[in-house]
Amino acid sequence: MNCLDFRRRIGAEPRSRDPELLGHRDACKEGCAAFWQRAQRFEDDLEAALTVPVPEGLADRILLAHATGERRRQVSRRRAWMAMAASVLLAFVGAGLFWRQADLSSLPALAVAHMPEELDSLNLTKPMTDAQVEAGFVGRASRLKGPAPVGVTYVHDCTVGPYPAVHLVTRMNDEPVVALYMPEKMIDKSTDFHRDGWDGRQVALSGGTLVVMAQGASRQTMAAVERGWRAAIEGPAAPNVGQI
Ligand SMILES: [Zn+2]
Ligand SMILES: [Zn+2]
Known part of the structure; x- marks a missing residue:
């Protein structure tokens, strides 16, 4: 054994x-x-x-307990219904949280959230050279197909959330405008956003994604900066031009 x-x-x-x-x-x-x-x-x-002796009146107490048990069962059936209702409510709350999470991981949210570390870049005024701008794109395995816009004051390879990006600032009419270029194509359609004091636009490019944003810059300035970077990244708009 x-x-x-x-x-x-x-x-x-x-x-x-x-x-x-x-x-x-x-x-x-x-x-x-x-x-x-x-x-x-x-x-x-x-x-x-x-071997404990049976107390007096036990039979009565058993009968009482039985009646109480019946009452408890009714209450617990009602509780089950309430629990079900509560879980349905929780499911709705959960869905709400889910969408909130999804919103927090959107590209505009990530772009705005990554700014505090680079806020000083908005105050720079010294223009960068074309070579420095070029180098910023090469650092993200990309190449400009057209000339960079004038007035670039900041070039930095950083990350926006999980996405490697070229972080640029151009100064136009003394208004700094941020441009974040990500070589990955992430959206199919350009959309505007307003978030935490930033006005911006996420732009779908033929290859990659651009976010243009500023705090209080005029619409015209923003649009001009968007056009400038689009032309620089995608090349001149007309087909088969500039492919030397
Ligand atoms: Zn043993
Ligand atoms: Zn950055």
């Missing part, structure tokens, strides 16, 4: 006097004697509990 057999048998019949069992108990060095002791104590407690 091994320890497992022994413990199974004792679990089923703790008071057994089977010599085979008692033999294992006395010979085992793996703690079966202690197991047997515990089983006996548990059995003692159980027997003691069962």
